[in-house]
Amino acid sequence: MENVGALSILLAFCLAVYAVIGSIAGKLKKSPFLVVSAERAVYSVWILLTAASALLIYSLLAGDFRLGYVAAHTDQSMPAIYKFTAWWGGQEGSLLLWAWLLSTYSAVVVFTNRRKFRDMMPWVTAVLMTTETFFLILIAFVLTPFGILEAGRGNIVEGMGRGLNPLLQYWTMVIHPPMLYLGYVGFTVPFAFAMGSLITKQPGEAWIHTTRRWTIITWLFQSTGILLGQGWAYAVLGWGGYWAWDPVENASLLPWITATAFLHSVMMQEKKGMMKVWNMVLISATFFLCIFGTFLTRSGVVSSVHAFAQSPIGKYFVFFLAIGIAATIYLILDRLQYLKTEARLESVVSRESSFMFNNLILLASCFAVLWGTLFPVISEAVTGEKISVDAPFFNRINVPIGLALMLLTGVGPLIAWRRSSIESLRRAFFWPSIAAVALMIALAAGGAYVHPYALASFGLCMFVAATIFSEFWKGATAIRAKSGIGLIPAAVELTHRNTRRYGGYLVHMGIVFMFIGYTGAAFNKDVTKEVTPGGSFPLGHYTLRVTNMLQGENDNYTWQKLTIDGMRGSQSIGTMEPERRFYKSSQQPTSEVAIRRRLNEDLYLNFAGLSADNQRAVVQAYVFPLVSWIWIGFWVLAMGTLVCLVPSKVRLSYARTQVIGVAQKDAKVAK
Amino acid sequence: MKTYAKFGVLVAVILGVLAWLTLGGISESKTYFKTISELNQMGDQAHTQRLKVDGYVVPGSIVRNGAEVSFIMHQDPAKRDQDATQLRVVYRGIDPLPDTFKDDAQTIADGKLGADGVFQASKIQAKCASKYEAKPVPKTDATRAGV
Numbered sequence: 001m002e003n004v005g006a007l008s009i010l011l012a013f014c015l016a017v018y019a020v021i022g023s024i025a026g027k028l029k030k031s032p033f034l035v036v037s038a039e040r041a042v043y044s045v046w047i048l049l050t051a052a053s054a055l056l057i058y059s060l061l062a063g064d065f066r067l068g069y070v071a072a073h074t075d076q077s078m079p080a081i082y083k084f085t086a087w088w089g090g091q092e093g094s095l096l097l098w099a100w101l102l103s104t105y106s107a108v109v110v111f112t113n114r115r116k117f118r119d120m121m122p123w124v125t126a127v128l129m130t131t132e133t134f135f136l137i138l139i140a141f142v143l144t145p146f147g148i149l150e151a152g153r154g155n156i157v158e159g160m161g162r163g164l165n166p167l168l169q170y171w172t173m174v175i176h177p178p179m180l181y182l183g184y185v186g187f188t189v190p191f192a193f194a195m196g197s198l199i200t201k202q203p204g205e206a207w208i209h210t211t212r213r214w215t216i217i218t219w220l221f222q223s224t225g226i227l228l229g230q231g232w233a234y235a236v237l238g239w240g241g242y243w244a245w246d247p248v249e250n251a252s253l254l255p256w257i258t259a260t261a262f263l264h265s266v267m268m269q270e271k272k273g274m275m276k277v278w279n280m281v282l283i284s285a286t287f288f289l290c291i292f293g294t295f296l297t298r299s300g301v302v303s304s305v306h307a308f309a310q311s312p313i314g315k316y317f318v319f320f321l322a323i324g325i326a327a328t329i330y331l332i333l334d335r336l337q338y339l340k341t342e343a344r345l346e347s348v349v350s351r352e353s354s355f356m357f358n359n360l361i362l363l364a365s366c367f368a369v370l371w372g373t374l375f376p377v378i379s380e381a382v383t384g385e386k387i388s389v390d391a392p393f394f395n396r397i398n399v400p401i402g403l404a405l406m407l408l409t410g411v412g413p414l415i416a417w418r419r420s421s422i423e424s425l426r427r428a429f430f431w432p433s434i435a436a437v438a439l440m441i442a443l444a445a446g447g448a449y450v451h452p453y454a455l456a457s458f459g460l461c462m463f464v465a466a467t468i469f470s471e472f473w474k475g476a477t478a479i480r481a482k483s484g485i486g487l488i489p490a491a492v493e494l495t496h497r498n499t500r501r502y503g504g505y506l507v508h509m510g511i512v513f514m515f516i517g518y519t520g521a522a523f524n525k526d527v528t529k530e531v532t533p534g535g536s537f538p539l540g541h542y543t544l545r546v547t548n549m550l551q552g553e554n555d556n557y558t559w560q561k562l563t564i565d566g567m568r569g570s571q572s573i574g575t576m577e578p579e580r581r582f583y584k585s586s587q588q589p590t591s592e593v594a595i596r597r598r599l600n601e602d603l604y605l606n607f608a609g610l611s612a613d614n615q616r617a618v619v620q621a622y623v624f625p626l627v628s629w630i631w632i633g634f635w636v637l638a639m640g641t642l643v644c645l646v647p648s649k650v651r652l653s654y655a656r657t658q659v660i661g662v663a664q665k666d667a668k669v670a671k
Numbered sequence: 672m673k674t675y676a677k678f679g680v681l682v683a684v685i686l687g688v689l690a691w692l693t694l695g696g697i698s699e700s701k702t703y704f705k706t707i708s709e710l711n712q713m714g715d716q717a718h719t720q721r722l723k724v725d726g727y728v729v730p731g732s733i734v735r736n737g738a739e740v741s742f743i744m745h746q747d748p749a750k751r752d753q754d755a756t757q758l759r760v761v762y763r764g765i766d767p768l769p770d771t772f773k774d775d776a777q778t779i780a781d782g783k784l785g786a787d788g789v790f791q792a793s794k795i796q797a798k799c800a801s802k803y804e805a806k807p808v809p810k811t812d813a814t815r816a817g818v
Binding site for chain 2: 167237238239241345346347348353356357360361364368371372375376385386387388389390391392393394396397400401404526528587588589590591606608609610611618620
């Protein structure tokens with residue numbers, strides 16, 4: 001069976017190579033048959049990789065411990081769902097997942113465009129399949145998922161497998177990696193279209209229009225992946241953190257930042273024909289950062305809490321990145337004359353300019369994060385000493401950047417294109433500014449002045465929320481006045497007329513909520529206490545009384561549990577039960593924290609262990625104000641993104657206006 | 672062109688502020704990576720710089736005493752408890768220690784070397800929450816006991 005799996009991967013590799021050569025040769029020799037055969041090869045790659053993945057999943061579920069991969073990542077006592085997720089639990093399997101997802105995307109792209117873009121598609125196929133070939137080289141020749149353990153040869157079943165780290169046996173961890181992969185892999189498609197468009201010297205924005213949905217969906221997957229990771233860290237790791245600026249986290253953030261910049265700056269190209277080179281650079285950067293992130297996670301180049309083991313694949317990635325980036329830069333430089341801007345910047349106070357600053361700041365953030373992440377590598381190369389920077393560095397730069405972005409989120413969408421008068425600015429921003437200042441004064445009076453950044457953040461959140469609200473209000477009341485329907489249906493109608501714009505506002509609102517949640521961290525409280533049953537201790541306005549300590553055992557783990565009665569003031573808030581487990585097969589202790597989630601704050605209890613004399617329980621108790629708003633913000637963001645995907649009722653609302661954008665080349669010559 | 676000049680000035684100001692923040696951030700939080708043997712060769716410098724020391728927890732050396740946790744780290748994973756290159760570490764941080772922190776775990780202690788030669792850690796990291804690392808672990812009876 002493992003032979004069939006390995007053979008499928010090998011065949012897929014051959015076909016992917018054929019698809020690259022076939023589509024390029026077919027294009028150059030003008031042979032539609034070759035091109036079509038290359039497209040068929042893409043489908044075949046998908047079929048073969050689906051078969052290989054199915055075989056691997058079957059081996060995992062059936063517990064075929066002869067396979068090194070199965071033995072290393074599952075054990076017999078694991079629930080089936082975690083056996084399934086072991087597909088991406090380790091290096092080899094996750095590379096297979098990468099390859100399979102890319103082949104799926106490629107097959108969908110080839111199928112949906114089988115009658116469109118005949119000029120460009122062979123190149124799109126070639127770019128997709130080149131990337132596919134790279135990953136297939138890795139799993140066919142370097143890290144094969146179907147390797148058999150020495151001891152397993154001749155069917156001597158060895159052991160029961162090492163199992164999955166119990167910390168990862170948690171629902172968000174089941175879908176966190178595939179979500180991130182869906183995001184990582186997805187950016188290959190817009191990148192391929194961008195390259196296809198460059199190679200064939202397409203004049204227009206066809207590649208942007210075609211890949212708009214891809215980009216948005218992919219971005220949503222990536223956001224979901226990152227947020228799931230945060231949710232997992234918060235609920236499982238026992239210290240209530242959701243972001244630590246670890247290299248692997250950064251690796252997932254980098255392409256997200258450039259993708260966000262791209263989503264914004266394509267509007268400039270669609271609307272005004274500006275920033276064409278920039279968009280090429282952004283989408284290429286996003287794609288290569290996705291590859292780079294995969295590389296960073298697996299090669300052991302920088303040390304991280306969750307990096308995969310050191311492995312030999314690093315140099316392959318470096319090679320692929322170097323060739324790919326060099327080729328892309330060459331292409332962009334060579335085709336510069338096809339990417340000429342069609343309009344000029346007219347005023348610093350304009351929509352154009354706000355987009356540019358948005359891009360500048362996002363890119364600065366991306367660069368700072370990249371720089372900080374690679375600092376150990378850079379400093380070792382330059383000074384011979386490995387120096388790392390950590391959270392304070394990243395926060396110091398990214399907090400002001402985040403605030404500046406928040407300001408632009410409020411200002412940008414309301415400024416007019418081309419130029420804005422002071423009078424119109426005053427009209428648009430008077431009430432939001434008043435609201436923001438009022439909130440800040442109230443909070444400062446309440447004692448928040450000790451955290452100036454937090455104060456500024458709340459003020460800006462208020463400002464942005466007010467601008468978004470005013471946009472909905474203005475539009476919805478206008479519709480209500482015309483058609484006489486209620487305010488809510490009018491708001492829905494408004495959104496439906498221009499989903500992209502109002503969906504975008506919803507996404508912004510989600511970001512506002514998330515910022516509120518992140519800002520709450522400035523007011524965290526915590527206490528660590530050693531207590532015996534009967535003892536109690538205060539935390540903020542809570543009083544926590546430990547009533548009992550229980551213990552027990554089942555097949556999978558032994559456990560100890562505290563029951564803690566909480567009082568808020570004089571009011572009982574019920575019983576919470578933080579627990580500690582010790583998993584037998586992996587010899588791994590875990591803590592199951594107890595969280596009381598509320599909109600205003602979470603009460604978070606961790607049973608950290610026993611004191612040295614084994615008599616007292618060590619309890620860590622935290623209050624995390626507003627943290628729930630991060631997760632609420634995510635749902636709003638996801639909803640807003642989905643709204644953006646719904647076709648607008650008024651179709652031309654976002655088309656380029658001929659008056660502004662000088663789309664025709666002749667017009668330019670005439671000037 | 673005036674617009675572009677204004678624009679350029681704004682860009683320069685933003686980048687300038689960010690560069691300043693970056694430089695300040697680096698000098699504030701830079702930490703030197705060292706192995707235990709490199710640490711021993713550093714001499715007096717070791718007491719002034721913030722360091723990250725990489726090693727493995729000597730089995731049975733973790734002692735919890737109130738909010739303070741002390742343990743011994745050694746350098747070579749192949750040697751376990753006979754490794755001569757050792758370092759005593761005391762941790763007094765606020766965050767709970769990671770669940771992966773246990774005997775034989777690969778650990779990074781982040782902090783400063785005290786005058787008494789005991790490493791004062793403010794942060795402990797332990798590989799690895801994701802069980803991606805498939806280092807060959809000797810099969811023991813305990814590993815089987817769970818089945």
